[in-house]
Amino acid sequence: MAACGVGLLTRLSLRVQRSQVQRPLRRLLSCPGTVAADLRREEQSSGNAETGSEDRTPKKRFSEVQNERREQAQRTVLIHCPNKINEKKFLKFLSQHGPINTHFFYESFGLYAVVEFCQKESVTSLQNITRTPSLGPEAAIPFKSRYFNLKLRNSVNQTSELSSIQCSNQSSPSSKKLYQLLCCAESVDDQLNTLLREFQLTEENTRLRYLTCSLIEDVAAAYFPDCAVRPFGSSVNSFGKLGCDLDMFLDLDEIGKFTAQKTSGNFLMEFQVKNVPSERVATQKILSVIGECLDQFGPGCVGVQRILNARCPLVRFSHQASGFQCDLTANNRIALKSSELLYMYGALDSRVRALVFSVRCWARAHSLTSSIPGAWITNFSLTMMVIFFLQRRSPPILPTLDYLKTLADAEDKCIIEGHNCTFVRDLNRIKPSGNTETLELLLKEFFEYFGNFAFNKNSINIRQHSFDSGNVILFHDFKSGPNQ
Numbered sequence: 001m002a003a004c005g006v007g008l009l010t011r012l013s014l015r016v017q018r019s020q021v022q023r024p025l026r027r028l029l030s031c032p033g034t035v036a037a038d039l040r041r042e043e044q045s046s047g048n049a050e051t052g053s054e055d056r057t058p059k060k061r062f063s064e065v066q067n068e069r070r071e072q073a074q075r076t077v078l079i080h081c082p083n084k085i086n087e088k089k090f091l092k093f094l095s096q097h098g099p100i101n102t103h104f105f106y107e108s109f110g111l112y113a114v115v116e117f118c119q120k121e122s123v124t125s126l127q128n129i130t131r132t133p134s135l136g137p138e139a140a141i142p143f144k145s146r147y148f149n150l151k152l153r154n155s156v157n158q159t160s161e162l163s164s165i166q167c168s169n170q171s172s173p174s175s176k177k178l179y180q181l182l183c184c185a186e187s188v189d190d191q192l193n194t195l196l197r198e199f200q201l202t203e204e205n206t207r208l209r210y211l212t213c214s215l216i217e218d219v220a221a222a223y224f225p226d227c228a229v230r231p232f233g234s235s236v237n238s239f240g241k242l243g244c245d246l247d248m249f250l251d252l253d254e255i256g257k258f259t260a261q262k263t264s265g266n267f268l269m270e271f272q273v274k275n276v277p278s279e280r281v282a283t284q285k286i287l288s289v290i291g292e293c294l295d296q297f298g299p300g301c302v303g304v305q306r307i308l309n310a311r312c313p314l315v316r317f318s319h320q321a322s323g324f325q326c327d328l329t330a331n332n333r334i335a336l337k338s339s340e341l342l343y344m345y346g347a348l349d350s351r352v353r354a355l356v357f358s359v360r361c362w363a364r365a366h367s368l369t370s371s372i373p374g375a376w377i378t379n380f381s382l383t384m385m386v387i388f389f390l391q392r393r394s395p396p397i398l399p400t401l402d403y404l405k406t407l408a409d410a411e412d413k414c415i416i417e418g419h420n421c422t423f424v425r426d427l428n429r430i431k432p433s434g435n436t437e438t439l440e441l442l443l444k445e446f447f448e449y450f451g452n453f454a455f456n457k458n459s460i461n462i463r464q465h466s467f468d469s470g471n472v473i474l475f476h477d478f479k480s481g482p483n484q
Contacts (some may be wrong), residue, residue, distance in 0.1 A: 059347055059427040062340040066236065070228070072207070073214035075101070076116040077123055077146045078321060083111050085152070087165055097129075098122030104168045104204045108323035111165060113150075114208060145218055147299045147321060168204040170323065172242045188440035195361055196354045201240045209235045212322045213248045219298050220250055220290050227252050229328070230336060237339040238346035239356055239383055246324040249332035250290065283330045284308045290328065291315035337414065337421045341401070345387055347427055349397050351439055356386045358443060388460040389446050397433045401463045404430070 060068075081090070087105075094100060094115055099122075103115040117123060123146060132142045133149070173181070178198060185191040201209075209231055217229035233247040234240035276282045288306055295304035300321040307314050315328040329335075346353045359382050363369045370376045390397040407424035414421045424430065437445075 061425050061427065062236075062343045063425065065343075066230065069206070069210045070214070070230070072116060073210040075118070075120050075123060076114060076207070076211050076214070077126060077148060078211060078215065079113045079115060079148045079150050080321065081105070081111045081113050081150045081165075082152055084164060085111075085150070090150075094126070097125040104207075105165045106168045106170050106204065106208070108170070109320055111167070112321060114204070114211060116207070141297055143297050143299060145215060145299055147215055168202065170202075170205055170208070170242065173198045188443070189438055192354045192358045192439045192443065196357045199241045199357055199361070200353070201235070201242060201244075205242060206235075208322050209246055209324065212246060212319050212324055212326070215300075215319075216248065216294070216298070216326075216328065219293055222293070223289060224250075224252055224286075232332065232335045232339045234379075237342035238353060239342060239379075241357070241360075246319070246322075246326045247335070248326060248328050249335065250286070250328060250330045251333070252286070252331055253333065279331075280313070284313050286330055287313050287315050287328070291317075334416050334419070334421065337416060340425070341404075341423065342383070344404075344423075344425075344427060344430075345398055348399075348430060349390075349433055351442060352386070352390060352398065354439055355390070355442055355446070356383050358439075359386055359446065384460065384462060385450060386446065388462050389449055390442075391462060392449075393435055393437065393442075393445075395433060395435050397435045397437075399430060 090113070091100060091103065097117070099118045101116045101118045103113060105111060105113050126148070127144055127146070130144075130148060132140050134140075178195075181194050181198065182191050185194050213229045213231050217227065220227050220229060228251040229248050230251050231246060231248050234244045235246055276285065288308060291304055291306040294301040294315065294317060298304075300319055301317050302320050304315065304317040307316055312329055312332070317326050317328075318324070319326055346356075360369070360379050363377065363379075363382055368377050369379060369382070387398055391400055401423060404423035407429055408422050409424075412422055412425050414423075
């Protein structure tokens with residue numbers, strides 16, 4: 001789980017035994033044998049361009065992507081469906097409330113549909129015809145959300161009309177399937193791109209993550225009408241793997257701020273508020289209330305834990321409908337800024353994410369990382385190692401953080417909690433690398449480089465692509481999770 005206070009972008013302390021890092025690759029990503037013709041390699045996804053043929057189309061800023069995804073989620077509903085339904089009639093019923101932009105089905109403790117309308121008003125229209133269920137001797141807590149339960153009228157008479165629904169995959173491939181796909185690959189580069197394609201978050205999974213945050217925002221908005229619940233970490237930084245946890249934070253920064261229309265005259269209006277000793281106490285109180293609300297009234301939220309005395313107070317819960325394990329923090333804008341930087345690094349060159357996913361796969365196969373808390377190297381640390389390594393190529397594949405800062409203008413200036421988190425946000429202003437090395441060569445060189453790295457003396461510094469003696473965390477300005 002992501003937690004606050006861990007240094008990002010940094011001279012990262014990497015205490016790993018050299019013997020572990022130097023374990024031979026031995027063609028881990030290349031499996032012997034043959035497979036049937038119907039298992040031939042699928043077409044590479046659009047994000048896996050060949051080396052040296054980077055997409056030159058304008059790239060969206062991180063903030064633009066987040067705003068579009070959030071607006072998209074606000075027009076979306078989540079519906080628990082019968083195991084078999086007539087998809088055509090289902091969509092026809094929903095389209096009475098307005099045109100549908102897109103939809104998909106998935107399975108998680110039953111069959112679910114994610115339906116995105118073209119307009120927000122369609123969601124309100126659907127809510128207005130939805131009733132609170134009658135539960136006989138039990139009582140239902142009325143809560144008007146965008147999470148619905150669909151039932152069939154006269155289901156006995158509709159049996160002949162029911163059909164199986166094609167569901168979107170929300171989990172990583174099995175070892176057997178991965179083995180077969182890797183065997184079908186024609187080169188090591190193809191194998192590494194296959195790993196990326198099979199493990200990365202799908203479009204549907206990404207939509208579901210933003211929808212889950214939006215549903216939690218609906219609960220929090222009962223107390224803070226202008227709040228936002230924003231995902232951060234692996235869900236948005238482009239390095240997330242299918243099945244990874246969903247980290248989100250309650251953003252209250254916009255509440256109570258002055259609007260563009262300033263009041264005139266000699267009077268100034270302020271909200272009456274309750275004072276507490278510190279921001280930490282305020283965060284604990286806010287999360288305590290939101291956690292209690294999720295536990296008592298939040299549909300699909302189970303196993304709610306309020307971990308308020310942690311270094312970064314949080315509410316941990318499972319969202320049963322989506323299948324995500326969630327961590328909710330408050331006002332964690334530094335974590336979102338760190339996610340933006342990693343998103344930029346992942347978008348600058350098609351080789352970055354492929355290399356990161358492959359190194360992570362190798363590390364898990366050799367038990368260097370684990371989902372169980374302990375003295376393991378983390379996925380976050382491995383990502384920093386790859387970024388640092390790519391900064392030191394000749395010519396560099398990735399720019400340093402200091403260089404990104406030199407490209408920043410007044411609009412990019414960002415000070416969070418007194419820390420300078422400024423770097424250029426427009427990806428199109430960063431000149432593409434002239435490096436054309438293959439993924440196969442980069443993977444080989446990565447292991448050679450860190451196989452001879454003095455981990456007991458040095459740590460890495462992605463600000464200046466240099467390494468420094470000692471175990472000093474340089475860029476503690478950004479709070480971020482070790483498991484991103």
